[in-house]
Amino acid sequence: MSETLPSPSFRPLYEQIKILITQSLVAGEWKPGEAIPSEIELAARFRVSQGTVRKAIDELASEHILVRRQGKGTFVASHSEPSYQYRFLRVMPDSGQKLTPHNVLLEVRKGRASGEIARALAIKAGAPVHAIKRILEFQDRPLILDEIVLAAARFPGLTVPRLEEFKGSMYSFYEAAYGLRMIRAEERIRAVAAEPGVAAHLRVAAGTPLLCVDRIAFTYGDMPVEWRRGLCLTDGFSYYNELA
Amino acid sequence: MSETLPSPSFRPLYEQIKILITQSLVAGEWKPGEAIPSEIELAARFRVSQGTVRKAIDELASEHILVRRQGKGTFVASHSEPSYQYRFLRVMPDSGQKLTPHNVLLEVRKGRASGEIARALAIKAGAPVHAIKRILEFQDRPLILDEIVLAAARFPGLTVPRLEEFKGSMYSFYEAAYGLRMIRAEERIRAVAAEPGVAAHLRVAAGTPLLCVDRIAFTYGDMPVEWRRGLCLTDGFSYYNELA
DNA sequence: GAGTGGTCTAGACCACCCC
DNA sequence: GGGTGGTCTAGACCACTCT
Known part of the structure; x- marks a missing residue:
């Protein structure tokens, strides 16, 4: 019937x-x-x-x-506006004081999407991507090691100098340089032990517990644009969340 | 002027x-x-x-x-309704399937509020409290070790049998037994290494990285009612969050 | 059919911002 | 003063639920 x-x-x-x-x-x-x-x-x-x-x-x-x-x-709405600049950054000092993160670019390299990333970005496995590594510092202390993956097709001509000359958050860069506005994001958080390479970047001992924050960020129409994995120290800082 | x-x-x-x-x-x-x-x-x-x-x-x-x-x-709104039962539980299987946690009560003991907890619950340091320990299991696997602290003044006559006979989430218990409806909560998440006692309860090796989720839950008028610290394994599970 | 929330309209007036 | 969003009203009609 x-x-x-x-x-x-x-x-x-x-x-x-x-x-x-x-x-x-x-x-x-x-x-x-x-x-x-x-x-x-x-x-x-x-x-x-x-x-x-x-x-x-x-x-x-x-x-x-x-x-x-x-x-x-x-x-x-624009990620370039001060109040929206770090709208998706939930890591903050336990003290509650305001923070001004500092961006340290480590590398931008071309690669191909793994199965997991292809699924997240809704592209074909093996499709060309940009892989960015950077560190977020607070008060000259490295706090978050980020790995960011973007579909190359959406970000033509992305190079280190273009990224480096840009002041502000990643998302205001996407907006200014590619007209891509990030509307919402999903995060999955796990606890991991710092591997030696990661530990060196964050200047802690290998094995230190870190938050591993996986994020997929979406633009209009729930189209995924960015995959990101942040490895985050939580010494004096924590991931803040409101449940409503 | x-x-x-x-x-x-x-x-x-x-x-x-x-x-x-x-x-x-x-x-x-x-x-x-x-x-x-x-x-x-x-x-x-x-x-x-x-x-x-x-x-x-x-x-x-x-x-x-x-x-x-x-x-x-x-x-x-009521925490007793199925859809609201685990409204504040953000830990879920990576697979995305639905979960039915199982509550294992370890102990309920009387104590006095430490400075930190007194601040969180807006009571006097040293005021009497109930301290509850429990484990949340999923599919017979211990996943979260919770420590819950409540102001004794708000929860008269709270005993193990009363808690044990109750089926459902903590918050539906507060609601049913004390008329306290939890409206919202704040969480702060850090990464920690499992201490031996904790590791034993969760059946993992000492030193295993865990999420440490501190929560303060509020009733009407932003009155804090519950302090909670959850130590959470993230093997096959993760803390899910939507950023908007 | 009666009762509930959900949508849509038209118009009046208020608070705020800028010229 | 003129424009913008914000509040409040009154009334019509629609969609859903239960009996």
Whole structure:
């Protein structure tokens, strides 16, 4: 009897508006940091009431895709803005004080995607990738050794100098240099013992327990863009998380 | 000139409604799992429009304090409901399959709050506490060794048999036995090496890297209720987190 | 069918920002 | 003062659940 799924077959208007706005974002009609048209303008454009546009924008704002600023307008969220700069960095000092990490680039090399990474990035195994190694320092102390893998097809012409001349977080670099906005990420955390090479970079004894944080970061439409593995010392620092 | 702060001095109606609803929840007017009055009833009671009540409930629902069910009503969220049972447990198999943890109680003993724990629980250092030790097992494998500390004043008459006879998560126990609903929690994660006693409980070699997850869990009004330290094996399991 | 939450509209007015 | 987002209202209609 159930020839078709009991599918929704009903789409609220505001969800359709969300999709239309997202499409304009993907198409680059409004760039990170810029204002989008006012609610009234969008309502006229989409032939709906302001309240419906409002609900669509509300949700996009709660997903950190847009940012509302009363009296000024609604803006495209950007990793270049100070408050969003290290939005995905959950490692922080136990003291609670603010941190300003310092980026030390170790290497950028071309390689081919392993099975695991290909799956994570939704590309073919063996596809060309960029593999980046870097260290994040806090107060001149190395704290995190990161390995970052990107599909070469999405990042043409990525070279050490281009990365090195760039000040700011990786994600503001992706945004500025390739127009790729990271929307959300998934992390899986395990505890591991530092291998000798890693230990040397972090200036600790081999075998020191480290957090191993695997991350996949996504752009619009849940498209994976970046695979990352961070090996992280937790001496005076910890991974902070809010459960709600 | 600025004798007073440029304080808000403006409270949206829906925030005041939120506070009123929360007060009714604290007072126990509606119990976990029960339905609260319909939006129309609440609107009449508070002398506001349904839309205003709606916005208040929307926010409480997004904070997982209430749960809306179309066609049925709005309910007080409860840790006893299956979907909320292990709401705060972020450790899961790498395979992604669902898990049914098994609780093994090791001990419940009376003690006094250390400085750190007193700070976390907002009680006086040296105040009486209950200290619980337990192991969480998955598929007959010990995975997490938990130490849980509760202010004795909030949990009168807590004994091993009472805990042992209870089926379900800790938080559904707090809810059922003491009317304490946990709303949110903060965690700090570090990597540590298993000490011999811990290693024995988890059936691994001493020195094995473990996640050390410190948690403070809060009830209404950001009142801390529980301090917890989990030592967690990450062999085939990991701590999963979504960054948005 | 009656009752609930969910969507959509239209309009009024408020708070905030900038000129 | 004029524009923007933020609040509040009142009412219509839709989708879902239960009886």
